Amino acid sequence: MTVTDELQPDIDSINRPFWEGLAEGKLLFQACGCGHRWLPARAFCPACLKATWTWQAAIGRGRIRSWVVYHHAYHPAFKDRLPYNVALVELEEGPRLLTNVLAPNDALRPDADVRLAIDIHRKVPLAVFELVEGQAT
């Protein structure tokens, strides 16, 4: 997995807490007083356009909504990982994100339960997930 360390995120004043959270093993999302919760980071709530939001830590449970498997690397950093998956995961709290599921690609199932698995020892820790075991396939 170290190959992806060649890519660096664009960190700015708005999304910095998200990346700092990952470094501490937490997946943070934004929750607004209006009830809306979202990712990725924004200065204003996309529902009510106010800035009355706080960062909250996800409990780390979610479901696979969809996924793709890359058979071609669009960047050299991913050549050694082919074929690799990118999944769209919906957190139990509501926000959805693009991520990777650390499992054989053919083990991924629609709406399968996943749990957060951040490797804080990576140069850039990422919010990735693993399959919750014991699910019917």
Place this chain on the structure above:
Amino acid sequence: MRGRYVIAGLGHTAYGKLGLDTVTLNVQACAEALSDAGIDKGAVDALFVKTPTSNREILYGQKVAEGLGIQPRWGGAWDQGGAANITLIAWAMMAIESRQCEIALVSYADNPRSGSSAVYGRPRGNDALHGWFSTAAGYGMIQRRHMIEYGTPPEAFAAVAMAARRHGAANPKAQLRAEISLEDYLASPWVVEPLRRDDCCLVSDGAAAVVVMSAARARSLGIDHAVPILGIGEGQTSWELPARETLTSTEAVKAGRLAFEMAGLRPADVDVAQLYDCFTITPLMTLEDYGFCAKGEVAHFVADGRIEIGGELPINTSGGLLSETGMPGMQLILEAVRQVRGTANLQVQGASVGLVSNQGGTMHTHAAMLLGG
């Protein structure tokens, strides 16, 4: 506005790898469109162009106007992805309706084959750290969800690819002229699974243009092959994929409803359709969203050659983005005009109502247009 405006002329360049800059390509297509309409460039007082997808330039509309040697009152470059062509025709209609101009050129050119096609494989923000690259991947994510929710089989996607390739094979101007079978489709290699290579459109150089004016003006100029615009509609979600509440319905719902309402028509009235086919999932969802069949039932709708020439609703009769050229949408408008004129290469006999869809981004934007004689 139904029938008050017409497409009075059309033109296009060759398609493929052309080694020419996009202003030159636009000029070539516009000159042919003016010649087809039988009017002088001096009569043009509006020029609307879509920015080349592969290379954005400041004041691009003015560069094309300079290339054409015209001084339009209205004009410029618009970015809305592949939905822009129909949108620009709508802008032209509204500008003429409000007496801001009288005769508009709408044109598109790009040269990603001779230039750079990097735009199609580009990293998508910080999600690139997860390996999230390319245009294809987003469509693959949508296709997978459609398969999950409705059990859409590979045969449905194959039906779109096979129709486009069959129609393209018959088109002497098409870039890819090779029919495929279901077996060929199934053997086509994965690009971003569940997308196979045969699900993905071409990457092409080329340009295409149309002349828009009022029906009254076309009559007074004696243009006898002008094709009336019956309805036009738009829709935009603008959300990136993770933020969308659904992945299996698009803004085609909104755009289609507006276009059909304006035209006073229903899907059953359509004789031939040119549906944006950047990937095979796109026309399938567009058919559902326009109401040709219920959501989730498109696999049945496209079975048994129904969308091929001779079928109940032939689509993409010149080959579409999958076979004629990868140009994002203007070639579909040209083919719809030819079908209603009765001059298409694979002519649908007696076609009087033609439908065109344009779509941009990862199904971010959608535009629908109905043409009729």
